[in-house]
Amino acid sequence: RVTSPPGPWGLPLIGHLHLLARMPLHRALQSMSQKHGPIVSLSLGMRPAILISAPALARELFTSQDVNFPSKPYMSVAEHIDYNFRSIGTAPYGEYYSSIRKLCLTELFTARNIDSFSWIRSEELSHLLSAILSSASHGQALDLRKTLSVFTFNSITGALMSKRYLSHEHAGAASSKEAMEFKNLVFEVVHCIMDPCLSNFVPWYLRWLDWKTPGMRRLHAKVDKFLQMVVEEHKKSTREHKDFLDILLEAFGEEEAYAKANLLDLIMAGTETSVIGTEWLMAAVIQEPRILKKAQQELQDAVGNRRMVQESDLSKLGYLDAIIKESFRRYPVVPIHIRECQGQASKLGGYDVLKGTIVLVNSWALGMDPVVWENPTQFLPERFLASFIDIKGQDFELLPFGSGRRRCPGMPLGLRTVKLLVANLIHGFDWSVEPG
Ligand code: HEM
Numbered sequence: 001r002v003t004s005p006p007g008p009w010g011l012p013l014i015g016h017l018h019l020l021a022r023m024p025l026h027r028a029l030q031s032m033s034q035k036h037g038p039i040v041s042l043s044l045g046m047r048p049a050i051l052i053s054a055p056a057l058a059r060e061l062f063t064s065q066d067v068n069f070p071s072k073p074y075m076s077v078a079e080h081i082d083y084n085f086r087s088i089g090t091a092p093y094g095e096y097y098s099s100i101r102k103l104c105l106t107e108l109f110t111a112r113n114i115d116s117f118s119w120i121r122s123e124e125l126s127h128l129l130s131a132i133l134s135s136a137s138h139g140q141a142l143d144l145r146k147t148l149s150v151f152t153f154n155s156i157t158g159a160l161m162s163k164r165y166l167s168h169e170h171a172g173a174a175s176s177k178e179a180m181e182f183k184n185l186v187f188e189v190v191h192c193i194m195d196p197c198l199s200n201f202v203p204w205y206l207r208w209l210d211w212k213t214p215g216m217r218r219l220h221a222k223v224d225k226f227l228q229m230v231v232e233e234h235k236k237s238t239r240e241h242k243d244f245l246d247i248l249l250e251a252f253g254e255e256e257a258y259a260k261a262n263l264l265d266l267i268m269a270g271t272e273t274s275v276i277g278t279e280w281l282m283a284a285v286i287q288e289p290r291i292l293k294k295a296q297q298e299l300q301d302a303v304g305n306r307r308m309v310q311e312s313d314l315s316k317l318g319y320l321d322a323i324i325k326e327s328f329r330r331y332p333v334v335p336i337h338i339r340e341c342q343g344q345a346s347k348l349g350g351y352d353v354l355k356g357t358i359v360l361v362n363s364w365a366l367g368m369d370p371v372v373w374e375n376p377t378q379f380l381p382e383r384f385l386a387s388f389i390d391i392k393g394q395d396f397e398l399l400p401f402g403s404g405r406r407r408c409p410g411m412p413l414g415l416r417t418v419k420l421l422v423a424n425l426i427h428g429f430d431w432s433v434e435p436g
Pocket residue numbers: 088089090156265266267269270271273274277333334337338399400401402403404405406407408409410411413414415418
């Protein structure tokens with residue numbers, strides 16, 4: 001007999017989707033776990049799912065049970081836009097996935113690789129600070145998200161494919177027709193990922209009913225045409241140093257779809273995450289003058305007031321580290337982690353989990369759990385000054401980069417980027433929120 005976790009009554013066909021459409025998903029899921037407990041049975045359309053909202057269960061999932069939950073569930077975007085599950089973020093766990101992850105970890109995300117692109121970040125930082133200074137000197141409000149996007153997009157495309165696409169002149173407007181096209185295509189793909197679609201919630205034999213599939217295929221054709229142009233350009237290039245796209249093309253030879261899939265995935269995964277993390281942190285700190293002043297004092301002591309903060313300064317900024325952890329606790333960029341059960345006889349929290357069940361980990365709820373965190377709604381970086389809790393995936397009450405074999409491989413680059421940006425924004429300027 002199969003024992004399943006408790007859960008609310010669902011409707012035929014749609015299951016509990018109607019309960020999840022109302023508010024931000026992580027809040028809707030939190031109110032379910034407050035009602036039914038730390039492990040809850042759900043139906044996402046016609047697909048069985050389990051929701052987890054307690055650190056002990058997250059630990060079980062990502063350690064002893066990780067082997068049974070190594071992949072993400074089916075997503076229509078991954079099939080129709082992301083080159084039929086060929087990218088690191090969408091590939092099912094197995095030989096190919098392990099090889100592309102290893103390539104990323106050894107050729108892109110080592111400390112040495114990340115240091116080797118510091119000149120790109122430094123140039124982008126100068127552009128960013130000049131753009132902010134220009135807005136400030138004209139007394140104009142600043143759209144921080146757009147300004148930061150220029151930094152992260154150019155830093156990532158610089159490292160991956162030796163190209164700078166965007167300019168600050170018109171708050172994130174692209175500097176050429178080609179750049180504008182690329183930016184819009186990436187934006188459209190991200191939009192598709194966020195947009196729920198029928199195929200993700202039905203068994204495979206009903207996916208043909210999804211009316212969004214033809215639109216996805218058309219978008220894929222446009223994205224592919226653009227990326228193929230980038231690949232052709234790369235093959236002709238006489239540059240001396242190799243970038244990551246060269247490494248991908250060497251690794252996959254004629255099978256260029258694999259290189260294009262991973263290029264697209266890394267650009268999407270690496271751009272908006274750092275922007276949103278920085279933006280939420282700045283929004284939180286601007287509301288707390290005490291914290292802003294304390295961070296500014298730390299920067300003044302470590303860097304002085306005659307230059308911008310450099311990457312070599314970052315290790316001296318302990319209070320800033322605490323602010324970053326607190327911001328990731330309170331405002332995780334990716335509030336839900338998703339897996340699918342692939343083991344035949346898996347268990348979580350003593351309950352049976354059938355093959356094909358989707359598992360949702362509410363990372364946002366873990367960071368807001370009053371059993372673990374004192375005054376969880378308060379933004380209080382000091383809680384991390386005397387604590388050993390870290391954000392690298394081993395402390396299950398705080399998982400901003402996920403955990404287990406699918407945890408974020410770009411964490412060292414993401415953390416470096418957020419810290420560099422935040423340090424310079426706090427050090428270089430006084431901030432306030434525009435009324436209204
Ligand atoms: C502050 C910045 C970032 C945050 C908060 C973040 C967070 C995350 C999270 C939560 C996951 C899912 C982990 C899981 O399900 O266990 C993830 C996956 C991933 N991230 Fe990041 N990330 C950041 C920056 C980056 C950067 C800079 C890159 C690369 C340029 C990157 C590449 C990836 C990739 C490729 C995956 C998929 C891994 C897989 O499925 O095996 N991330 N990230």
